[in-house]
Amino acid sequence: xxxxxxxxxxxxxxxxxxxxxxxxxxxxxxxxxxxxxxxxxxxxxxxxxxxxxxxxxxxxxxxxxxxxxxxxxxxxxxxxxxxxxxxxx
Amino acid sequence: xxxxxxxxxxxxxxxxxxxxxxxxxxxxxxxxxxxxxxxxxxxxxxxxxxxxxxxxxxxxxxxxxxxxxxxxxxxxxxxxxxxxxxxxxxxxxxxxxxxxxxxxxxxxxxxxxxxxxxxxxxxxxxxxxxxxxxxxxxxxxxxxxxxxxxxxxxxxxxxxxxxxxxxxxxxxxxxxxxxxxxxxxxxxxxxxxxxxxxxxxxxxxxxxxxxxxxxxxxxxxxxxxxxxxxxxxxxxxxxxxxxxxxxxxxxxxxxxxxxxxxxxxxxxx
Numbered sequence: 001x002x003x004x005x006x007x008x009x010x011x012x013x014x015x016x017x018x019x020x021x022x023x024x025x026x027x028x029x030x031x032x033x034x035x036x037x038x039x040x041x042x043x044x045x046x047x048x049x050x051x052x053x054x055x056x057x058x059x060x061x062x063x064x065x066x067x068x069x070x071x072x073x074x075x076x077x078x079x080x081x082x083x084x085x086x087x088x089x
Numbered sequence: 090x091x092x093x094x095x096x097x098x099x100x101x102x103x104x105x106x107x108x109x110x111x112x113x114x115x116x117x118x119x120x121x122x123x124x125x126x127x128x129x130x131x132x133x134x135x136x137x138x139x140x141x142x143x144x145x146x147x148x149x150x151x152x153x154x155x156x157x158x159x160x161x162x163x164x165x166x167x168x169x170x171x172x173x174x175x176x177x178x179x180x181x182x183x184x185x186x187x188x189x190x191x192x193x194x195x196x197x198x199x200x201x202x203x204x205x206x207x208x209x210x211x212x213x214x215x216x217x218x219x220x221x222x223x224x225x226x227x228x229x230x231x232x233x234x235x236x237x238x239x240x241x242x243x244x245x246x247x248x249x250x251x252x253x254x255x256x257x258x259x260x261x262x263x264x265x266x267x268x269x270x271x272x273x274x275x276x277x278x279x280x281x282x283x284x285x286x287x288x289x290x291x292x293x294x295x296x297x298x299x300x301x302x303x304x305x306x307x308x309x310x311x312x313x314x315x316x317x318x319x320x321x322x323x324x325x326x327x328x329x330x331x332x333x334x335x336x337x338x339x340x341x342x343x344x345x346x347x348x349x350x351x352x353x354x355x356x357x358x
Contacts, residue, residue, distance in 0.1 A: 010204075011200075011203050011204055011207075013200055013203060013228045013232065014196065014200060014228075014232045014235075014236075015232070015236065016196070017200070045207070045221070046203065046207065046221060046224055046225060046228070048225055048228045048229055048232065048309075049225075049229065049308060049309055049312045050228075050229065050232045050236075050309055053308070076221070077218040077221070077222075078218065078221040078222055078225055081316075081320075082225075082312070085308075085312065086308075
């Protein structure tokens with residue numbers, strides 16, 4: 001299943017927004033049989049460590065049986081840096 | 090009197106006279122001292138004898154008007170001073186190097202301004218990647234303000250003050266983010282009760298420690314340091330309580346200075 005991160009906003013900032021995004025994610029993803037979750041960052045302008053840390057920790061805890069794939073971040077130096085430092089890529 | 094990061098502490102005793110903040114002899118003011126002035130105003134805002142003596146220098150008065158310092162005066166109850174500064178009627182020159190002071194009272198307000206802040210950095214001449222790094226630094230500094238103070242502000246004025254200025258001749262951008270909050274020491278004491286020194290508290294925070302017990306978090310300042318120094322070749326300064334820490338590529342410098350309410354963090358690139 002492909003999830004377009006820009007649909008949560010082009011500026012993804014702070015932990016409370018990250019927590020809210022997880023809750024929305026669960027509504028979208030729950031019950032789906034696919035074993036891959038693909039997060040596409042195309043169109044996202046800013047991603048802060050606070051949001052990324054909160055969001056992906058929550059995703060990993062909730063979907064331990066699914067493979068998490070990130071893409072669409074390659075051309076954005078800052079998003080790439082955040083994901084790399086948090087060991088997400 | 091020029092108020093810059095490196096002159097404010099030498100001059101602060103000439104500025105603070107009890108409940109009066111005297112800016113009469115100020116000929117130039119940078120973002121860092123301006124945020125200190127805002128925090129001093131917050132500290133005194135309930136005092137009926139509070140007073141702010143505006144600068145005599147007409148250029149500084151024009152600058153304060155241009156950056157909407159009037160809004161701070163009005164918000165913090167400096168009515169006489171607000172009326173005096175507001176009388177200056179001048180068309181706002183279209184100068185992208187000068188930006189209005191932002192006081193974001195709540196996290197949502199701060200978050201909503203990040204798009205504007207990103208554009209501001211692009212208008213300062215940064216390329217897209219540099220503007221994104223700089224905006225993320227402001228975002229993490231602002232997030233810390235709300236994450237560590239919400240529900241626990243020492244006075245009834247909360248939020249963060251953001252002042253940014255581009256100095257094209259010097260090829261320098263200064264961005265200061267201040268808050269009238271509990272400071273590094275107040276936040277970290279919950280988890281590290283043995284700390285009683287502001288400088289030590291700042292250093293502990295910079296190493297990724299957080300005062301929020303039972304939560305796995307606290308790497309935001311690590312990103313802020315790395316982006317400022319390694320990616321934008323700048324310096325980071327943090328003043329909390331009476332501790333001042335400066336970090337750059339040449340290392341860390343610590344000192345004890347005048348006590349403030351809350352914290353100011355600035356990056357200079």
